[in-house]
Amino acid sequence: MRTTPTAYIAGAWEHPTRKATDKTLIQLHAENVKGALQDAGLTMQDVDGFFCASDVPGLGAMSITEYLGIRPTYVDNTDTGGSSYVLAVGHVAQAIAEGKCSVAVVTLAGKPRTGRPNKGEGAFFDDPNCPDVPYELPFGHVIPNLYGMCAARHMYEFGTTSEQLAWVKVAASHHAQHNPHAMLRNVVTVEDVLESPMVSDPLHKLDCCVISDGGGALVVVSQEIARSLNRPLVRVRGSGEAIKHLNGGKTDLTFSGAVWSGPKAFEQAGVTPADIKYASIYDSFTITVLMTLEDLGFCKKGEGGKFVADGNLISGVGKLPFNTDGGGLCSNHPANRGGMTKVIEAVRQLRGEAHPAVQVPGCDLALAHGTGGYLGSRHGSATLILERE
Amino acid sequence: MSDPRTPRPTRNEAPQWQSEDGSLILAKCEDCGEPHYYPRVICPFCSSDNLSWITCSGRGRIYSVSVFRRAEPPYALAYVTLDEGIKMMTNIVDCDLDAIRIDDPVAVVFKDRNGIPTPMFAPVQG
Ligand SMILES: [Zn+2]
Numbered sequence: 001m002r003t004t005p006t007a008y009i010a011g012a013w014e015h016p017t018r019k020a021t022d023k024t025l026i027q028l029h030a031e032n033v034k035g036a037l038q039d040a041g042l043t044m045q046d047v048d049g050f051f052c053a054s055d056v057p058g059l060g061a062m063s064i065t066e067y068l069g070i071r072p073t074y075v076d077n078t079d080t081g082g083s084s085y086v087l088a089v090g091h092v093a094q095a096i097a098e099g100k101c102s103v104a105v106v107t108l109a110g111k112p113r114t115g116r117p118n119k120g121e122g123a124f125f126d127d128p129n130c131p132d133v134p135y136e137l138p139f140g141h142v143i144p145n146l147y148g149m150c151a152a153r154h155m156y157e158f159g160t161t162s163e164q165l166a167w168v169k170v171a172a173s174h175h176a177q178h179n180p181h182a183m184l185r186n187v188v189t190v191e192d193v194l195e196s197p198m199v200s201d202p203l204h205k206l207d208c209c210v211i212s213d214g215g216g217a218l219v220v221v222s223q224e225i226a227r228s229l230n231r232p233l234v235r236v237r238g239s240g241e242a243i244k245h246l247n248g249g250k251t252d253l254t255f256s257g258a259v260w261s262g263p264k265a266f267e268q269a270g271v272t273p274a275d276i277k278y279a280s281i282y283d284s285f286t287i288t289v290l291m292t293l294e295d296l297g298f299c300k301k302g303e304g305g306k307f308v309a310d311g312n313l314i315s316g317v318g319k320l321p322f323n324t325d326g327g328g329l330c331s332n333h334p335a336n337r338g339g340m341t342k343v344i345e346a347v348r349q350l351r352g353e354a355h356p357a358v359q360v361p362g363c364d365l366a367l368a369h370g371t372g373g374y375l376g377s378r379h380g381s382a383t384l385i386l387e388r389e
Numbered sequence: 390m391s392d393p394r395t396p397r398p399t400r401n402e403a404p405q406w407q408s409e410d411g412s413l414i415l416a417k418c419e420d421c422g423e424p425h426y427y428p429r430v431i432c433p434f435c436s437s438d439n440l441s442w443i444t445c446s447g448r449g450r451i452y453s454v455s456v457f458r459r460a461e462p463p464y465a466l467a468y469v470t471l472d473e474g475i476k477m478m479t480n481i482v483d484c485d486l487d488a489i490r491i492d493d494p495v496a497v498v499f500k501d502r503n504g505i506p507t508p509m510f511a512p513v514q515g
Contacts, residue, residue, distance in 0.1 A: 134404040135427035138502040145466040148455030156491045200457045248433035249426035249475035
């Protein structure tokens with residue numbers, strides 16, 4: 001039996017900081033949770049569900065619920081890297097459908113610019129208990145070269161070009177100019193991207209996302225609570241999740257886990273990619289976006305380059321407005337994890353609260369997708385479809 | 390940026406890459422017949438623990454490669470598809486980094502890393 005999700009995102013709050021010199025990690029979490037609850041019109045006392053991932057210090061949900069002074073009846077500490085917060089919304093929707101909770105908070109925070117690296121920020125590479133580490137660490141698999149290998153293979157198989165990848169960044173920059181909190185607000189051209197220094201072939205500096213402190217939080221509630229609040233009704237209509245890994249050496253870098261998480265979400269929602277008015281697509285690197293769009297079915301496999309070119313992702317210009325806050329490429333990639341901000345901007349669009357210059361008219365169906373971990377080795381994919389009622 | 394490959398101590402067992410005669414080896418499942426990488430105690434394709442080692446030809450082709458330019462000196466991270474059909478993460482070495490191309494034929498060369506003979510690959514004539 002398939003249950004229809006009846007969960008709603010009632011609160012969505014992005015921390016305005018991008019460099020939290022004077023704030024502790026737990027302080028950022030506390031500010032996020034309060035911010036999202038305030039946005040929803042709820043209080044800490046209302047919270048009975050709690051989701052966090054490994055970016056929370058100490059003992060995860062145990063440490064932070066103590067700090068916040070809450071005692072939830074439903075806890076989920078699942079970590080799929082930067083996609084955790086997209087995945088969380090699907091998990092919370094299930095918990096709400098089963099009556100396990102009715103007001104759930106999802107939080108993300110991190111200080112990669114000003115803090116000590118923590119496990120939530122990608123410091124898994126030398127975990128002595130991790131079985132892949134001795135087989136990979138000696139080769140210097142830093143993050144950009146893992147994504148670089150995906151881009152190189154995509155170019156080899158499908159003829160994708162650096163110019164096409166650059167269009168993803170160009171579109172993000174067009175949106176970021178309107179976001180006062182964005183780290184990079186200058187509109188850039190394809191040439192600017194190609195002329196920026198090479199980080200790891202074929203990815204240039206401007207093919208890479210920003211590194212930022214901060215985070216955000218969501219409040220996901222039952223239908224009954226949602227209808228009692230004075231907020232637009234943003235319903236969770238479908239969700240899907242998947243893990244993709246190296247498959248014992250039968251490795252294929254040309255696709256992501258979105259090929260599995262996407263269809264699950266679309267099936268549950270009963271819609272198709274053509275129905276989506278706005279898409280938040282995980283953008284750790286330009287190649288992440290291009291491959292994800294193919295894998296979610298917005299275009300055919302191999303045609304992502306053509307799809308993203310010529311401004312097709314720019315709101316008001318192209319067919320599929322994406323990451324209208326400027327995304328991770330220009331605005332914010334807090335804790336090296338971009339999933340939270342993907343959901344938040346999708347909620348803004350559905351509420352009609354995006355910046356007027358980038359607001360998609362009549363935006364009633366949106367998608368948010370997270371890709372956590374590493375596209376070039378192992379990652380968690382999570383897809384959400386959200387609807388304005 | 391300093392070289393991210395600088396040895397860091399781990400408690401892991403040493404990786405198993407080399408036979409006593411110095412050849413590259415792969416774990417192979419005796420039940421389903423499939424080799425796999427990295428080696429583990431159960432076959433990732435059929436869960437059997439009936440595993441053995443096979444000696445590889447040591448040859449393969451570059452599946453993908455990315456030269457990390459921020460390191461000093463730059464180096465090439467790659468996946469190589471071994472003749473045995475399995476891909477492994479490695480470095481492409483002993484060559485002009487700007488001349489490396491996907492699908493180039495390569496052969497294994499063991500280089501010392503953290504005191505361990507580590508399989509890297511150098512271009513060869515196809
Ligand atoms: Zn087997």
